[in-house]
Amino acid sequence: MVTQQRWTEEDVLRAIARGEIEVRRSARRKKTISVSKELGTYVLSTPVRYSVEHNIRSLTNLFNRLAARDHSSAEDLVGLAEEMSRRYFDGRLRPQSIRWVTNQNISRWASTTTSSGDIRVSHRLQAVPRWVLETVIVHELAHLQIGPHSKAFHELADRHPRQADAKHYLEGFSAGEQFSRG
Template sequence: MLRAIARGEIVVRRSARRKKTIAVSKEVDTFVLSAPIRYSVESNIRALTDLFNRLAARDHSSAADLVELAAELSQRYFSGRLRPASIRWVTNQNLSRWASTTTSTGDIRISHRLQAVPRWVLETVIVHELAHLQIGPHTKEFHALADRHPRQAEAKLFLDGFSAGERFSRGA
């Protein structure tokens, strides 16, 4: 694990405000360990290794996973006909945007914030963006296409709550 830290795959962020707890998250291709200033990574290497291994086991956030998932969802909901030219994680989406599609190029960008959500939520966002490859604006026809994922309404509620939690934690 220390080699992974040296390679930049794991970033340790120390905070004077954090007193006792640690947290692990994923930002694009980097794991982030948020820890109190006095927390010793070296002394806790075994527990941290277990923590990072558990996070990696449930991770669906690699670029290859995203491409594979888009292909799977295109096949499942659109008979394979809606395929993006590219799909990738980005860090520049604002708090009210989960993803975007450029219909003229077929490029889809997914907010890195979605790396923390359950797979079924990510699936609904990708299906929504795939639907934009056929219909750009949010018309009745568009929603009929995007709503092919059976948990679309449930995911909207999840993302509304997730977004509210993000705003709350940022003090907005």
């Protein structure tokens, strides 16, 4: 996948030509466009009659806004885990590994194997705001110290001030995913 610091109009057109941005046209879509990420590519969903070339300036602006909030690389995930460990656990809780995976089921956002210290994060979270991903990582880091979801575990995981907000966000995100599949 192309990871850009700053997109130009030519970059967007080249990425489309190479298949790094897949344009999916839909007769059901009348006015709006959307961009999502799937492993290895961006997906640009558009109405059937949408002209990429005619709208290249606004598309370029859209991709630049996405790049500014992107946290989807493996290196970003490792760095974010290190930052969350420092911020909320004085650097004590560090995974042996942390990586994006595609095999988490619809209700699972991440998982931790406490015996090995490995954390796996659903690739679906590449599309959420950073603060939501932070809360998931803090939750998984807490599992490195306390396995089960006990009161002591939640006291540890709730060190991130937006845990409750993220829970609501993820409930809505999951409902939206299920609705779009339906």
